[in-house]
Amino acid sequence: MKALLTTGEGPFGLSHEEVPDPVAGPGEALVRVRAVSVNRGELALAAVSPAGTRLGWDVAGTVVEAAADGSGPAPGTRVVGLADGAGWSERVALPVSRLAEIPAGVTDEQAAALPVAALTAWYGLRKAGPLLGRTVLVTGAGGGVGRIAVQLAAAAGARVVAWTGSPERGQGLAELGAEVVSTYEEAAGGGSDVLFDSVGGEVLTRAFVTLRRGGVAVVYGNTTRSELVLPPDWGRARPGVSLHNVFLFDEIERQDPGADLGALLGLCAAGRLDPQVAVTAPWDDPAEALKRLEGRSVNGKVVLRLP
Amino acid sequence: MKALLTTGEGPFGLSHEEVPDPVAGPGEALVRVRAVSVNRGELALAAVSPAGTRLGWDVAGTVVEAAADGSGPAPGTRVVGLADGAGWSERVALPVSRLAEIPAGVTDEQAAALPVAALTAWYGLRKAGPLLGRTVLVTGAGGGVGRIAVQLAAAAGARVVAWTGSPERGQGLAELGAEVVSTYEEAAGGGSDVLFDSVGGEVLTRAFVTLRRGGVAVVYGNTTRSELVLPPDWGRARPGVSLHNVFLFDEIERQDPGADLGALLGLCAAGRLDPQVAVTAPWDDPAEALKRLEGRSVNGKVVLRLP
Numbered sequence: 001m002k003a004l005l006t007t008g009e010g011p012f013g014l015s016h017e018e019v020p021d022p023v024a025g026p027g028e029a030l031v032r033v034r035a036v037s038v039n040r041g042e043l044a045l046a047a048v049s050p051a052g053t054r055l056g057w058d059v060a061g062t063v064v065e066a067a068a069d070g071s072g073p074a075p076g077t078r079v080v081g082l083a084d085g086a087g088w089s090e091r092v093a094l095p096v097s098r099l100a101e102i103p104a105g106v107t108d109e110q111a112a113a114l115p116v117a118a119l120t121a122w123y124g125l126r127k128a129g130p131l132l133g134r135t136v137l138v139t140g141a142g143g144g145v146g147r148i149a150v151q152l153a154a155a156a157g158a159r160v161v162a163w164t165g166s167p168e169r170g171q172g173l174a175e176l177g178a179e180v181v182s183t184y185e186e187a188a189g190g191g192s193d194v195l196f197d198s199v200g201g202e203v204l205t206r207a208f209v210t211l212r213r214g215g216v217a218v219v220y221g222n223t224t225r226s227e228l229v230l231p232p233d234w235g236r237a238r239p240g241v242s243l244h245n246v247f248l249f250d251e252i253e254r255q256d257p258g259a260d261l262g263a264l265l266g267l268c269a270a271g272r273l274d275p276q277v278a279v280t281a282p283w284d285d286p287a288e289a290l291k292r293l294e295g296r297s298v299n300g301k302v303v304l305r306l307p
Numbered sequence: 308m309k310a311l312l313t314t315g316e317g318p319f320g321l322s323h324e325e326v327p328d329p330v331a332g333p334g335e336a337l338v339r340v341r342a343v344s345v346n347r348g349e350l351a352l353a354a355v356s357p358a359g360t361r362l363g364w365d366v367a368g369t370v371v372e373a374a375a376d377g378s379g380p381a382p383g384t385r386v387v388g389l390a391d392g393a394g395w396s397e398r399v400a401l402p403v404s405r406l407a408e409i410p411a412g413v414t415d416e417q418a419a420a421l422p423v424a425a426l427t428a429w430y431g432l433r434k435a436g437p438l439l440g441r442t443v444l445v446t447g448a449g450g451g452v453g454r455i456a457v458q459l460a461a462a463a464g465a466r467v468v469a470w471t472g473s474p475e476r477g478q479g480l481a482e483l484g485a486e487v488v489s490t491y492e493e494a495a496g497g498g499s500d501v502l503f504d505s506v507g508g509e510v511l512t513r514a515f516v517t518l519r520r521g522g523v524a525v526v527y528g529n530t531t532r533s534e535l536v537l538p539p540d541w542g543r544a545r546p547g548v549s550l551h552n553v554f555l556f557d558e559i560e561r562q563d564p565g566a567d568l569g570a571l572l573g574l575c576a577a578g579r580l581d582p583q584v585a586v587t588a589p590w591d592d593p594a595e596a597l598k599r600l601e602g603r604s605v606n607g608k609v610v611l612r613l614p
Contacts, residue, residue: 200539213557219542228537232507235526235552242551245542250520 004088004283008051011043011294012287014088019054022093029072029096030065031079035112036088036283038302039144040223043294056087060102060112061306064091072096080111080265082119082257084249088283090306098252100261103269110268113144113275113301116248118264119257120220121149124196124246125156128216132157134193139207141178142169144301145220147276149196150176155272161189163207171299176274194218201226214240220247276300282307311395311590315358318350318601319594321395326361329400336379336403337372338386342419343395343590345609346451347530350601363394367409367419368613371398379403387418387572389426389564391556395590397613405559407568410576417575420451420582420608423555425571426564427527428456431503431553432463435523439464441500446514448485449476451608452527454583456503457483462579468496470514478606483581501525508533521547527554583607589614 001021007013024030037058045055060080063073073079073096081099083092102111125131136153140146141162153160154177162178164170170181182188184203192210197203198221208217208230215238222228235241267273278300281289286304293302308328314320331337344365352362367387370380380386380403388406390399409418432438443460447453448469460467461484469485471477477488489495491510499517504510505528515524515537522545529535542548574580585607588596593611600609 222539222543225539227539228535228541230535232529232532232534234535236529236554238552239554239557240552242549244549245545245547247543247546250546 001090003054003086003090004056004286006046006049006051006053006055008049011047012290014046014286016284019089022089022091024065024067024093027067027069027071027095027097028093029063029067029079029099031059031061031081031092031094032064033059033061033087033090033092033306034108035060035306036304037112037116038286038290038293038304039116040293041116043290054086054088056089057083057085058112058115059083059087059092059094060108067096072099073101078102078108080114080261082115082252082261088304097256097258100258100265103265106265106268109277109280109303109305110275111265112303113277114264115261117144117301118148118273118275119252119260120145120246120248121152121196122260122264123248123251123255124218124220125149125152125194127218127244127246128194131194135159135161135189135191136194136196137161137163137189137192137207137210139163139184139195139197139199139203140223141173141181142299143296144276145198147173147176147300148273150178151273153194154178155267158194161192163187163189163203165296169296169299196220198223200224200228205229208234208243211238211241213238217241217243219243219245277303279303280305308397310361310393310397311363313353313356313358313360313362315356318354319597321353321593323591326396329396329398331372331374331400334374334376334378334402334404335400336370336374336386336406338366338368338388338399338401339371340366340368340394340397340399341415341613342367343611343613344419344423345593345597345600345611346423347600348423350597361393361395363396364390364392365419365422366390366394366399366401367415374403379406380408385409385415387421387568389422389559389568395611404563404565407565407572410572413572413575416584416587416610416612417582418572419610420584421571422568424451424608425455425580425582426559426567427452427553427555428459428503429567429571430555430558430562431525431527432456432459432501434525434551434553435501438501442466442468442496442498443501443503444468444470444496444499444514444517446470446491446502446504446506446510447530448480449606450603451583452505454480454483454607455580457485458580460501461485462574465501468499470494470496470510472603476603476606503527505530507531507535512536515541515550518545518548520545524548524550526550526552584610586610587612
């Protein structure tokens with residue numbers, strides 16, 4: 001079968017190569033892949049990986065071989081799943097615990113946009129507890145994870161404040177449920193109870209100090225690769241405040257990602273969550289889409305469609 | 308009755324003045340105070356408060372008037388309690404929810420050392436969950452809160468690493484259960500799962516990076532009044548790590564401080580917790596003891612005895 005392999009020529013250097021067919025292990029189903037999505041973390045990996053590295057976390061397709069123990073979806077079922085990192089392939093073997101059936105009304109492309117982005121937002125926001133009536137500040141709100149976090153927080157009953165790097169990045173966020181849409185410079189929205197960030201640096205500092213007593217900051221990345229700097233009164237001025245790192249591939253070891261993907265797909269089918277597929281490209285010509293993702297000119301997710 | 312009032316002349320400026328007798332409100336017992344302890348936070352307040360300010364959180368004594376609704380301890384019961392800030396007085400009215408009976412074998416002086424210091428360590432360490440078999444790093448381990456935290460963590464089954472500003476400050480910590488006793492410069496002890504800090508600044512940074520995957524940092528003060536600075540990989544290098552502020556007078560609004568004080572007294576009576584009363588002074592001549600506390604030359608708690 002074919003898979004996308006790095007060429008060693010930077011984050012967009014990918015080529016289609018013949019690789020061995022996957023073999024399903026115990027508790028694994030074999031999936032014929034129809035769509036994959038691309039995360040910025042994968043571009044970062046592609047940039048530093050040697051030629052011939054396989055990548056890919058988010059896959060959607062059709063089960064061609066059920067797990068040998070009879071668990072999980074039957075052949076022919078449309079599924080989405082979270083792979084460990086070689087999902088950009090025509091076929092992939094996945095543990096059934098990381099698979100969910102795609103309901104009617106949700107496309108393969110939409111489903112493929114979910115695993116990394118939506119589970120990161122899902123587990124991250126859950127660290128903050130119940131959100132009903134609380135103010136949730138989402139930074140980096142214009143990207144794939146951010147747009148999903150805005151929707152999940154709003155659906156959970158929060159007042160959502162969305163910060164982005166530019167007004168262009170904020171387009172559509174009000175329609176997704178953000179009551180306030182602001183840039184990092186304006187930093188509008190007032191006090192908050194929950195902060196969801198992956199920007200780091202000055203943006204994180206500025207966002208953190210909006211937290212009130214008992215506030216919860218959840219950080220799932222540090223795209224600026226900055227030190228974390230908080231003012232001396234970071235705790236004293238907001239007693240009980242906490243700061244949490246969330247890293248998806250650590251989190252899923254304690255969670256049930258298949259069931260959680262199922263819950264997210266249920267929200268999609270009910271019209272309460274839009275995966276925000278902003279760009280769809282054929283998987284044999286992904287470079288242009290990847291460059292736009294890297295340049296933060298994609299307001300949402302990039303999905304590659306397999307033939 | 309007499310009370311200790313600030314004179315406005317710095318942290319040690321206190322004088323005995325006549326003040327009105329307290330009147331017990333609903334659910335409050337009236338306590339004849341026998342011993343109070345002094346916390347560094349009170350010295351900081353004394354330094355900035357106008358003349359005539361009353362202070363005092365930690366009180367131990369004897370109930371002279373039970374709560375009118377019949378709840379709480381009967382007259383004659385030895386009790387310890389947490390006052391809102393005017394406890395350095397001959398009598399004090401305290402909510403029964405903030406009182407605990409002192410068991411036989413525990414002196415008034417020992418009991419008076421507990422409320423602020425031991426409840427801070429108690430609630431702080433509880434934020435980290437079960438400690439059995441985990442490594443707990445306590446900074447500022449030579450002081451009143453630190454010495455109690457070392458004992459509570461060891462009693463909960465943790466391997467305890469204690470850091471202090473000097474070898475002198477570390478005296479006795481091994482006997483209290485610390486497996487490693489080190490200075491901030493040496494920073495010995497290896498990786499940790501839990502960090503309990505009130506030093507802030509470089510010490511906090513150095514301690515934080517010893518945390519492993521899923522580690523929990525609990526910060527209950529910032530005596531250096533420094534910015535919090537963590538390296539760019541603070542989260543990425545230790546997935547799931549979290550940082551929590553704990554402030555006692557915020558925490559008790561969600562807790563049951565009387566019951567928790569009772570649990571701490573039970574540990575004292577069982578010989579599992581020593582309140583570490585290092586200096587006892589008469590309350591009409593506290594200045595020398597307070598100066599030693601301010602200068603960090605007291606390895607434990609300062610208690611003032613009333614006549």
